[in-house]
Amino acid sequence: MKIAVCVSHVPDTAAKIMVGADGKKIDSNGVAFVLNPYDEYAIEEALKLKEKTGGEVIAISVGGEANKESIRKALAMGIDSAVLLREDDDRDSSGIATALADEIKAQEIELVFFGKQSVDFDNSITGQLTAEILGYNCVSVAVAFSLEGNEITAEREIEGGREVIKTSLPAVITAQKGLNEPRYASLKGIMSAKKKVIEEKTAAPYIKNVELISMKKPASKQAGRILGSDASAVPELVNLLRTEAKVI
Amino acid sequence: MANNILVFIEQRNGQIKKASYEAAKVASELAQKLNCGVHAILLGSAVADAANVGLYGINKVTFFQNENLLNYSSAYADIVSQYAAENNFNILILSNTSLGKDIAPKLAIKANAGIAVDCIDLKVDGEDIVLTRPVYAGKALIDVKITSENKVITLRPNVFNPGEVNGAPAEIETKPIAEVSDKCRAVEIKKAEGKIDVAEADIIVSGGRGLKAPENFKMIADLADLLGAAQGASRAAVDAGWRPHSEQVGQTGKTVSPSLYIAIGISGAIQHMAGMRSSKYIVAINKDKDAPIFQVADYGIAGDAFEVVPALIEEIKKVKSE
Ligand SMILES: Cc1cc2nc3c(=O)[nH]c(=O)nc-3n(C[C@H](O)[C@H](O)[C@H](O)COP(=O)(O)OP(=O)(O)OC[C@H]3O[C@@H](n4cnc5c(N)ncnc54)[C@H](O)[C@@H]3O)c2cc1C
Ligand SMILES: Nc1ncnc2c1ncn2[C@@H]1O[C@H](COP(=O)(O)O)[C@@H](O)[C@H]1O
Numbered sequence: 001m002k003i004a005v006c007v008s009h010v011p012d013t014a015a016k017i018m019v020g021a022d023g024k025k026i027d028s029n030g031v032a033f034v035l036n037p038y039d040e041y042a043i044e045e046a047l048k049l050k051e052k053t054g055g056e057v058i059a060i061s062v063g064g065e066a067n068k069e070s071i072r073k074a075l076a077m078g079i080d081s082a083v084l085l086r087e088d089d090d091r092d093s094s095g096i097a098t099a100l101a102d103e104i105k106a107q108e109i110e111l112v113f114f115g116k117q118s119v120d121f122d123n124s125i126t127g128q129l130t131a132e133i134l135g136y137n138c139v140s141v142a143v144a145f146s147l148e149g150n151e152i153t154a155e156r157e158i159e160g161g162r163e164v165i166k167t168s169l170p171a172v173i174t175a176q177k178g179l180n181e182p183r184y185a186s187l188k189g190i191m192s193a194k195k196k197v198i199e200e201k202t203a204a205p206y207i208k209n210v211e212l213i214s215m216k217k218p219a220s221k222q223a224g225r226i227l228g229s230d231a232s233a234v235p236e237l238v239n240l241l242r243t244e245a246k247v248i
Numbered sequence: 249m250a251n252n253i254l255v256f257i258e259q260r261n262g263q264i265k266k267a268s269y270e271a272a273k274v275a276s277e278l279a280q281k282l283n284c285g286v287h288a289i290l291l292g293s294a295v296a297d298a299a300n301v302g303l304y305g306i307n308k309v310t311f312f313q314n315e316n317l318l319n320y321s322s323a324y325a326d327i328v329s330q331y332a333a334e335n336n337f338n339i340l341i342l343s344n345t346s347l348g349k350d351i352a353p354k355l356a357i358k359a360n361a362g363i364a365v366d367c368i369d370l371k372v373d374g375e376d377i378v379l380t381r382p383v384y385a386g387k388a389l390i391d392v393k394i395t396s397e398n399k400v401i402t403l404r405p406n407v408f409n410p411g412e413v414n415g416a417p418a419e420i421e422t423k424p425i426a427e428v429s430d431k432c433r434a435v436e437i438k439k440a441e442g443k444i445d446v447a448e449a450d451i452i453v454s455g456g457r458g459l460k461a462p463e464n465f466k467m468i469a470d471l472a473d474l475l476g477a478a479q480g481a482s483r484a485a486v487d488a489g490w491r492p493h494s495e496q497v498g499q500t501g502k503t504v505s506p507s508l509y510i511a512i513g514i515s516g517a518i519q520h521m522a523g524m525r526s527s528k529y530i531v532a533i534n535k536d537k538d539a540p541i542f543q544v545a546d547y548g549i550a551g552d553a554f555e556v557v558p559a560l561i562e563e564i565k566k567v568k569s570e
Pocket of ligand 2 (some may be wrong): 006007009036038039042060061062063093096100113114115116117118121122123124125126127
């Protein structure tokens with residue numbers, strides 16, 4: 001079976017975010033970009049399945065030259081080959097999903113893993129959008145997954161618990177932390193990743209229907225008061241919570 | 249085409265979610281500003297409190313009823329999109345709950361709609377609705393507008409005050425559905441051990457690596473119980489296996505905005521703060537006075553949690569009994 005994993009290239013979670021001069025994008029100077037953390041769970045799940053049932057796993061990413069760095073990391077983890085759908089402008093999620101769906105359809109791939117969320121715009125929608133464009137079943141925020149023949153049993157995280165989901169191929173699964181423990185790339189993996197091909201194609205056209213007006217930093221919170229350094233400060237704390245904050 | 253708003257009301261186990269009342273209120277206020285119609289849709293098996301939606305300014309609810317609609321399934325998106333299309337609703341408002349996050353993008357594709365999720369503010373500017381949402385885990389905010397005729401908007405829970413407007417109970421129009429076709433469905437719900445989920449809690453008491461051992465989370469649980477709060481954790485506490493991942497707050501955990509967030513033995517790493525900095529009040533208890541958590545805390549005690557937390561529990565018990 002051929003499995004796809006969609007990966008994005010995002011600022012490291014530890015990065016300081018500053019707004020660029022245009023007031024619409026971040027200033028990426030000095031910001032380290034990494035493979036989206038949730039996509040590592042997606043990659044791991046695809047690789048585990050391949051180890052069990054055979055087949056091949058392909059990574060797909062929409063973006064510019066820089067995305068190749070994250071694609072290489074996916075290849076180093078064990079992904080067989082990759083496609084970069086070239087797009088040098090910013091696309092909204094529907095635009096990314098349109099490009100991904102076009103490629104998944106062309107390659108007739110029936111099982112696609114996504115991360116549950118890209119830690120840049122934190123949309124958490126690209127997997128569901130892609131599934132709907134393709135008419136595939138979809139389980140988002142998966143913390144458990146198994147495939148028997150065409151039948152899928154998965155669990156998705158919800159408030160206060162998990163939903164056990166039954167569905168079937170073709171399907172999109174979006175991976176949440178807890179689904180598995182992503183492997184580290186081995187030295188051998190890193191070496192062989194250098195030789196694997198990243199095929200480049202032009203991303204399919206799309207209709208833009210969300211316009212970004214501006215980006216700004218949130219109002220920074222004023223540091224508050226340190227009331228003391230031991231239990232003697234507790235009565236004042238409780239009093240403030242009751243009378244000033246009125247939260248208890 | 250004139251605007252027409254549909255708000256999706258979510259039930260779990262026959263009970264309407266608090267976040268849906270927030271969405272109802274936002275939708276009814278938006279309808280006033282846009283001078284357009286507003287209506288609610290609800291799917292389920294039996295819903296006792298549906299008429300309450302009226303208290304938040306929505307007069308009418310269409311309730312699609314079938315026992316197989318008790319739990320979430322792919323039938324939800326089919327029913328909502330068909331109803332919206334047939335009745336010319338062009339603006340769909342949902343809460344950004346786990347169900348809302350899953351269904352909203354599917355509805356957007358079915359309706360050829362632009363989508364903006366997790367919004368924390370919305371303003372009408374002439375013909376446009378300007379939506380504000382956090383990006384980069386709250387390290388920045390963006391304003392966006394949806395340029396397509398059809399629009400799907402989800403709202404971050406706990407941000408919009410649902411305060412009741414003087415509405416009367418809503419009129420419920422029940423539409424039984426003969427057959428539910430669900431290619432993808434929830435067959436069972438496994439409840440997590442925690443009583444209240446951090447994503448829905450009004451007060452959260454979180455513990456971190458500073459608590460040193462799993463058994464010390466007993467005092468976190470005690471404090472949480474006393475306050476009717478949910479229990480949260482830092483990633484360090486989750487990775488150590490002391491607490492389940494469902495409690496993790498932060499960039500790779502849950503984003504929360506309770507009225508009160510109490511961080512105990514948590515340093516305040518950038519990834520942790522990303523998930524909780526929008527809390528209305530933050531209290532930090534940490535023995536290191538230079539811990540970054542104090543930069544966002546409204547009130548802090550720079551002391552030993554093993555001494556401060558038991559005292560805090562006693563003090564709260566005392567004031568509660570007064
Ligand atoms: C990709 C990525 C994603 C991440 N996502 C998250 C996330 O979602 N959520 C998250 O929380 N972290 C996340 N992290 C981890 C984050 O960087 C920190 O490592 C983590 O938050 C630290 O947890 P902590 O504050 O409990 O531990 P520490 O940083 O070790 O802090 C422990 C604190 O306890 C204090 N302390 C010690 N003893 C006592 C005592 N007796 N009384 C009072 N205080 C005491 C110490 O002074 C210290 O400040 C992520 C990291 C990465 C790389
Ligand atoms: N540019 C992209 N190229 C490929 N996959 C992407 C891209 N952006 C997002 N994704 C996938 O969609 C998931 C959810 O992203 P988002 O909806 O942006 O939060 C990510 O974890 C990736 O798996």
